[in-house]
Amino acid sequence: MNIELPGTAGPAGWPAADCHCASCARLRAAGVRYEPFSALIDGVPLAGCPQEAVPGGRDVRAPSGGRILVAEPGGRPEPRGVYDAVFLDPAVPDHLGRLRDLGAVRPDTRVVPVHLDHRLRSPEELERRLSHWLDPVPGPHRTLLLGGTRSGKSAEAELRLAACPDVTYLATSAPRDDAEWSARVEAHRRRRPSWWRTVETTALPEALESAAGAVLVDGIGTWLTAAIDEAGAWDAPHAILPRLDELIGAWRRTPARVVAVSDEVGLSLVPTTASGRAFRDLLGLLNQRLAAESEEAALVVAGRVVGLP
Template sequence: MNSEVNAPAPSPSGVRILGTAAAGGWPADGCRCASCTRLRAAGIRHAPFDALVGGTPWAECDRTDVPGGHDVRGPSGERVLVAAGPGSRPEPAEGVRYAAALLDLAGAPDHLGRLRAGRAVTAETHVAAVHVDHRVPSPAELERRLGFWLRPHAGPWRTLLLGGSRSGKSAEAEMRLAAHPDVTYVATGGARDGDPEWAARVAAHRRRRPARWRTAETTDVAGVLAAADGAVLVDGIGTWLAAAMDETGAWEDPATAVTRVLPRLDALVAAWRGTAAHVVAVTDEVGLSLVPTTPAGRAFRDALGLLNQRLAAESEDAALVVAGRVRDLA
C-alpha cells in the first residue's frame, strides 16, 4: 500500500511534514466507512502525523504546551503552532507570529480564521492540514476544501451557489469561508413569529457557523455589498426575492410581478458587480422542480431564474450543489 514516503520538501518555514493523518492513519484499520474504503480500494494510506522542524523531529524540539496543542521552537528559533490531535484548536502564545501552523483543518477550519484575525497566522505563515482522517470524504475533497482555506480570495470575488432544498448549499457556502478572518453573514429570511419550524432552521444555521462572524438580518443586500471589504455570505437570494416581491406588491398582480420587482433586481446586480468584497451567495435552483400551480408561484420562479442568470454572469465562480456534492459550472 502506498504511503507518504515521498513527503514534500521543507517549506520556507523549515517544516517538513512526514505524515498528515490522525493517530490511526487514514484509512483507519477495520473502518468500513466510504472514506476509508475508497482509500483502501485505491491502495493509498496516509501515515500518522509527524514532522521535522529545521531537520529535528518536532516532538524533540523545545516546546510549550498550550490549550489544544503545542508552541514549538525549532533549532533556528522558528515558532510552529501544532494541534494536539483531531478536534484540537491550539491557542497561540500572546504576540507571536508563527512561521508555521499545523492544524486540524478537516475538523476545525474556522480556527484558522480566528488565528488569522488575531494575526498569529499571517500571509507568510506556512499552514498545513494534519490529523486528517475519515471526517473528510476523500483526499480529493480535502484538496478542494484546502483550496478555499489556504488560499482565500481577496475581493472582489463573487461565487454563486445554486441548489434545491436541503441540497447542502448553505453548508458549502459556510465551508468556503470558514477560514476567512472577517466574515459578515447576511440572513435575508429574518424572523417569523409563530413559526417554530423556521426558528429551528435559523438556530441550526447559527450553531453551525463560527460565533465570531458578524450577522446582519436584512434585505438590504445591496447596501451590505457596497460597504463591505472583507467576506460576505448571503443566505439567501430566494428569501431576498420573496421579500422584494412583498415590498413591491408583486405577489398581488402576478402578471406584472417581474416588471414590478425588476428595479430591485437591477440594483442587486449592480451592487454585486461593483462590490469590493469576497462574496458567496446561496440561491435556490427552481428550474428543475415541478411547474408551480399558481400564477404567483410561476412569477416567483421566473423572477428568480432571471436573477440567478444575471448574478451568475457577473460571478467568477458558480456551482450547483446536489445531495451535498458540488459541481462547478463553467
C-alpha cells in the same frame, strides 16, 4: 526553519485498519496510505523540540528559533503569539480564520494540514477545500452557489469562507412569526463561527455596495420574497424587475469577496398557484443574471459540489 512530514494522517492512519467507510475503502482500493502524523523540525523530531502545552495543542520552538502551533486531533489550539508555521486539523477550518483574526497567523505563516482521516471524503476533496482556505481570493470576487432544499449549499458557502479572518453574514429573510423558521435560523447561527458579524437586512443591494472583506449572502431566494412583499408585487411580478436590476448592479460593483446562496427552483414540480409560478420565474431569471456576473458558480447536490463552467 526546515519542516519534514513523514506522515500527516490521524492516529489510526488513513485508511484506518478494518474501516470500511467510503473514504477508507477508496484509498485502500487505490493503494494509497497516509501514515500517522509525525514531523521533523530542522532535523529534530517534533517531540524533541522545546514545547509548551496550550489548550487544544502545543506551542513548539524550532531549533532554529521558529515558532509552531500544533493542534491535537480535532483541537483548536490557543495561540500564545505569532507563528511561523501552524499544524492544524482541516476538520476544524474555522480555527484558521480565528487565528488569522487574532493576528497569530500572518500571510507568511506556513499552514500545514495534519490529522487527515476519513472525516474527509478523499484527498481530492481536501485539495478542493485547501484551495479556498490557504490562499483566500481577495475581492472583488463573486461566487453563486445553487442548490435545492437541504442540498448542503449553505454549509458549502460557510466552508468556503471558514478560514477568512473577517466575514460578514448577510441574512436576508424578513422577520417571521414562525417557530419552525426561527429554529432553522438559530441552527444556521449556531453553525457559524462566533466572531463572524451577522447583519439581518433586506436591503441587499445597498449592503453589497458598502461591503468589505468576505461576505456570505444567505440567501437570494429569501431576499426576493422580501422584495416582492415590500413592493406588493405578488399580483404584478413585473413591478419587481427594477429591484432586480439594482441587485445585479450592486453585485457587479461590490468590492468584496462575496459567496451567495440561492435556490435552484427549476427542478421541482410546477407551482400550482400564479404567485408560486411568478416567484419561480423571477428567481430563475435572477439566478441566471447573477451567474453571468460571477467569477464562479456551482451546483450543490446531496452535499457534493459540481462546478458550472
